[in-house]
Each structure stands twice: as C-alpha cells, then as structure tokens.
Amino acid sequence: MKILITGGGGFLGFRLARTLLARGQLGGKAITGITLLDGAFPSGIKDLDKKKVKAVTGDVSNAGTITSVCTPDTDAVFHLAAVVSGAAEADFDLGMRVNLKGMELLLEQMRRIGTSGNQPPRLVYTSSVAAFGGDLPEVLDDSTIANPQTSYGAQKVIGEYLVTDYSRKGYIDGRSLRLPTIVVRAGKPNAAASSFASSVIREPLNGVISECPVAPQTGVWLLSPGRVVEAFIHAWELPAEAWGSRRWLNLPGITASVAEMVEAMRKLAGDAVAKRVVYKADARIQAIVKTWPARFRTPRALEMGFKPDPDVESVIRAYIADENIRL
Numbered sequence: 001m002k003i004l005i006t007g008g009g010g011f012l013g014f015r016l017a018r019t020l021l022a023r024g025q026l027g028g029k030a031i032t033g034i035t036l037l038d039g040a041f042p043s044g045i046k047d048l049d050k051k052k053v054k055a056v057t058g059d060v061s062n063a064g065t066i067t068s069v070c071t072p073d074t075d076a077v078f079h080l081a082a083v084v085s086g087a088a089e090a091d092f093d094l095g096m097r098v099n100l101k102g103m104e105l106l107l108e109q110m111r112r113i114g115t116s117g118n119q120p121p122r123l124v125y126t127s128s129v130a131a132f133g134g135d136l137p138e139v140l141d142d143s144t145i146a147n148p149q150t151s152y153g154a155q156k157v158i159g160e161y162l163v164t165d166y167s168r169k170g171y172i173d174g175r176s177l178r179l180p181t182i183v184v185r186a187g188k189p190n191a192a193a194s195s196f197a198s199s200v201i202r203e204p205l206n207g208v209i210s211e212c213p214v215a216p217q218t219g220v221w222l223l224s225p226g227r228v229v230e231a232f233i234h235a236w237e238l239p240a241e242a243w244g245s246r247r248w249l250n251l252p253g254i255t256a257s258v259a260e261m262v263e264a265m266r267k268l269a270g271d272a273v274a275k276r277v278v279y280k281a282d283a284r285i286q287a288i289v290k291t292w293p294a295r296f297r298t299p300r301a302l303e304m305g306f307k308p309d310p311d312v313e314s315v316i317r318a319y320i321a322d323e324n325i326r327l
C-alpha cells in the first residue's frame with residue numbers, strides 16, 4: 001500500500017502521516033511507503049520512519065511535480081494541499097492556481113494511471129463548510145445546497161464537482177469531505193479566517209494573550225484534529241457503494257460559541273487562563289466568518305460511521321493531552 005499525502009507538511013497532513021505510520025495498514029493492506037508533498041515541512045519530519053516516508057518539497061500546481069509524486073504504484077491519495085481561506089481571499093490568483101489547478105493536475109494524473117492499465121488510486125479530498133454561504137437556514141442538513149461566498153469556498157466546491165465527475169466516469173474512486181473548523185490547531189496561527197477558533201484556546205493555555213477578532217457569541221462548527229484524521233481514514237476505507245453517486249459529505253461536528261469555548265477552558269484550566277482572551281473586532285475576518293454556517297444535522301455521515309467529538313471540553317482536553325500541557 002503506497003500513499004500520497006499532498007499538504008503532508010501541514011497541520012492535518014502531517015498528523016495523518018503519523019497516524020497512518022502508527023496504524024501500519026490502510027484498508028487491511030500493510031503500508032509500504034508514504035510520500036508527503038508540501039512547500040515546507042515541520043522539524044518533526046526527521047523523526048518519521050525514513051524507510052517508509054519520503055518528503056518531497058514541491059508545488060502541487062506544477063505538472064512535473066505531480067507526475068513525480070503520484071506514481072503508477074500509488075494506491076491512496078489524500079489531497080490536503082491548499083491555500084487556506086484568508087489567504088485565498090487575499091490573493092485570488094494564488095488560490096486559483098493552488099486550489100484549482102493543483103486539483104486538476106492531480107485528478108488528470110490519477111486518470112492517466114487508471115487508463116494505463118493500473119488501478120487508479122482512491123482519493124480523499126478535503127473540502128470545507130466554506131462550501132456554504134449566503135442565505136442559509138438556521139440548521140443546515142444534507143439537502144442544503146452549496147453556495148460559497150468566498151473564493152476559497154468556490155474553489156473547494158469546484159474540486160468536489162470534479163471528484164464526483166471523475167468518479168462517475170470511472171477515472172478515479174474519489175470522496176470529498178466538507179470539514180468543520182478543526183479545533184485545536186497546534187503550533188502557530190495560520191491564515192485561515194477561522195484561526196481564532198483555535199487561538200482562543202491554544203494561546204491562553206500557552207500563557208499568551210489571544211486577541212479574538214469576532215464577538216463572543218460567534219458560533220463555530222468544529223471537530224478535533226484526532227477525529228478528522230480518523231474521518232480521512234474511514235472515508236478512504238469505505239467501499240465505493242457506500243458513497244454511490246453522492247461523493248461529498250458534510251462531516252459531523254459540534255457547535256460552540258467562542259464564549260462557550262472560553263468557559264470550557266475556564267473549567268479545565270482556571271480563571272487566569274480564560275482571562276487571557278480579549279476581544280478585538282476585525283471587520284475583514286468577521287465578514288468572512290459570518291458567511292459560514294455554525295449548525296448542522298449530518299444524518300448521512302453518522303449513518304456512514306463518521307463520529308463527532310462528544311463536547312467542547314473533550315476537544316480541549318485532547319489538545320492538552322496531545323501537547324503535554326501542564327496545567
């Protein structure tokens with residue numbers, strides 16, 4: 001079993017690589033190699049099993065790079081490389097190049113593999129709830145139509161349609177997951193407009209003041225990093241029949257307001273830590289975030305065996321345990 005993870009140096013891609021290595025198998029087959037493609041890698045890359053992991057520094061929107069990493073013996077592709085929401089909104093051309101052209105190149109390479117007599121790799125693609133926007137119901141469900149109101153969201157939805165069509169044609173076997181906001185993101189804040197959802201927990205727990213750019217009552221639809229990595233693997237392992245003609249899925253999550261997150265942190269870490277969150281409105285971030293939905297019903301995902309976190313406290317507890325934070 002050979003695996004390619006694009007964006008393998010990123011927050012979720014790197015965590016997925018570590019989880020797959022620890023698991024040793026995917027779909028019941030022993031993992032023999034994992035190729036990670038990214039523009040840069042974290043220092044922890046040196047700790048990964050060098051016999052199994054190949055880290056390639058390169059650009060997903062470069063055709064030669066895609067051909068060199070997505071080789072005919074690749075069985076599984078997890079496509080995570082992306083210019084995230086805030087950055088794709090700030091630089092339209094960059095978002096189109098990476099999020100759209102990169103996707104097209106990867107799909108075409110997988111199709112070439114399939115038409116040259118090999119089994120095409122099975123794909124898991126990471127989309128986002130940024131697929132939704134505009135006039136939305138209070139609670140979204142599996143019948144709510146995608147109507148993105150950011151360039152990032154539009155690029156993700158186009159990617160989903162391509163995954164569906166390439167799968168319908170039999171060129172690939174693809175699955176697109178619409179991720180909630182992943183909380184708590186370890187490390188430094190990123191350029192995602194949703195970055196505050198992790199910053200309000202991560203920074204205070206690390207002794208740093210967090211300036212929250214949105215109001216305390218702002219709701220977030222969230223899922224923990226551990227659960228989303230489980231979801232990537234589960235999505236890959238489900239048979240094609242489980243997906244049918246609907247190749248995209250709203251992942252389950254939980255809804256929490258910033259105030260509820262801070263309150264849960266207060267319970268776990270105390271008043272002094274919770275007081276490190278200060279509110280400082282940022283109109284640019286607020287404008288993006290207000291187009292995103294915060295409440296969902298996800299019966300299809302639950303029936304297919306995907307799992308949300310039980311509550312916001314357990315999300316924070318998982319971060320404290322992952323990062324060995326002493327309270």
Ligand SMILES: NC(=O)c1ccc[n+]([C@@H]2O[C@H](COP(=O)([O-])OP(=O)(O)OC[C@H]3O[C@@H](n4cnc5c(N)ncnc54)[C@H](O)[C@@H]3O)[C@@H](O)[C@H]2O)c1
Pocket residue numbers: 006007008009010011012013037038039040058059060061079080081082083084098126127128129179180181182183190194
């Ligand atoms: N984390 C979240 O809350 C969240 C929510 C919804 C969707 N997603 C999606 O999940 C995926 C992974 O998210 P993440 O949180 O790990 O993001 P991340 O920014 O940590 O990782 C994305 C990686 O893609 C890499 N990348 C960007 N441009 C590239 C290029 N041209 N060539 C090669 N690599 C490139 C970046 O260097 C980065 O390491 C992304 O596609 C993102 O859009 C994430």
